[in-house]
Amino acid sequence: MAEIGFIGMGNMGYALLKGVLKEFPAEKLIFTAKTSETKLRVHAETQVVYAESNAECANNCKYVVLAVKPQYYPTVLKQIRYAVTPDHVIISLAPGITIASLKETLGSDRRIVRAMPNTPALIGEGMTGLSYDAEEFSQDEIDMVHRIFGAVGKYADVEERLMSAVVCASGSSPAYVYQFIEALADGAVQFGLPRAQAYAFAAQAVAGAAKMVLETGEHPAALKDKVCSPGGTTIAGVAALESAGFRGAILKACEACYEKSEGIK
Numbered sequence: 001m002a003e004i005g006f007i008g009m010g011n012m013g014y015a016l017l018k019g020v021l022k023e024f025p026a027e028k029l030i031f032t033a034k035t036s037e038t039k040l041r042v043h044a045e046t047q048v049v050y051a052e053s054n055a056e057c058a059n060n061c062k063y064v065v066l067a068v069k070p071q072y073y074p075t076v077l078k079q080i081r082y083a084v085t086p087d088h089v090i091i092s093l094a095p096g097i098t099i100a101s102l103k104e105t106l107g108s109d110r111r112i113v114r115a116m117p118n119t120p121a122l123i124g125e126g127m128t129g130l131s132y133d134a135e136e137f138s139q140d141e142i143d144m145v146h147r148i149f150g151a152v153g154k155y156a157d158v159e160e161r162l163m164s165a166v167v168c169a170s171g172s173s174p175a176y177v178y179q180f181i182e183a184l185a186d187g188a189v190q191f192g193l194p195r196a197q198a199y200a201f202a203a204q205a206v207a208g209a210a211k212m213v214l215e216t217g218e219h220p221a222a223l224k225d226k227v228c229s230p231g232g233t234t235i236a237g238v239a240a241l242e243s244a245g246f247r248g249a250i251l252k253a254c255e256a257c258y259e260k261s262e263g264i265k
């Protein structure tokens, strides 16, 4: 019997499976995917066994990670309904779908953890928000959930009402950061920097700036001020971004993301 099972091998399920393999041996893991091609490919790559069905996957592990899109939840929940017991720890990655609604479908004694990870989990640099009713779980189970997400990056517990805000800050935001890196690189290519170097310079600048925020604990605005020489190049760029509504655009993106997440049923 495995310990952790993954239902769904798309972008997030695969990133988590690959990520946790750095902390857990393949024998402790099991997964399912929709197609045989995916099952065979992921098995060949990871040596992790796959289950023939979602119910079989749930039957063969204690921690069941639901890594399918919200629109497939009704089907998958129906498939696993009688396979998951009150002993299982069900980890749901979907935005918007509440613990209460999952209990309504699966049974009120089923125990659910909501998790909002992100794809940098693939390389151990993920960030996951976790939400659960601590009274329903033993300390060992909570430690295990933390170990799973700790294996793929950082994590923090948050109140369930804040999960859609976590989607804005870290679940969806890697996409915005990639857009930013792509645009920065385009900007540099415009002035002659070779394309490959432009991505490397832009991505390292983003990674370095992010680490400065995390490691110095300084306010982002103070760090920004230190890059801006009076009358220099950076403040000219900052002024251009302000007049283009850069920060306002990001706030709008978060608003759209939040509303979308809250609207998922």
Ligand SMILES: NC(=O)C1=CN([C@@H]2O[C@H](COP(=O)(O)OP(=O)(O)OC[C@H]3O[C@@H](n4cnc5c(N)ncnc54)[C@H](O)[C@@H]3O)[C@@H](O)[C@H]2O)C=CC1
Pocket (backbone or CB within 6 Å): 007, 008, 009, 010, 011, 012, 013, 032, 033, 034, 035, 054, 066, 067, 068, 069, 070, 072, 075, 076, 093, 094, 095, 116, 117, 118, 119, 171, 172
């Ligand atoms: N991609 C991301 O950055 C993040 C995704 N999530 C959440 O993780 C979940 C999965 O998202 P993604 O991996 O991005 O989606 P995806 O579309 O890449 O993968 C979902 C996978 O589920 C499979 N699937 C569909 N129906 C199935 C079934 N009945 N049985 C087994 N597998 C089935 C699909 O074939 C697909 O491979 C979603 O709830 C999403 O909101 C959460 C945080 C970040």
Ligand SMILES: O=C(O)[C@@H]1CCC=N1
Pocket (backbone or CB within 6 Å): 095, 167, 171, 172
């Ligand atoms: O786009 C989505 O719906 C998922 C949730 C967070 C990141 N990707």
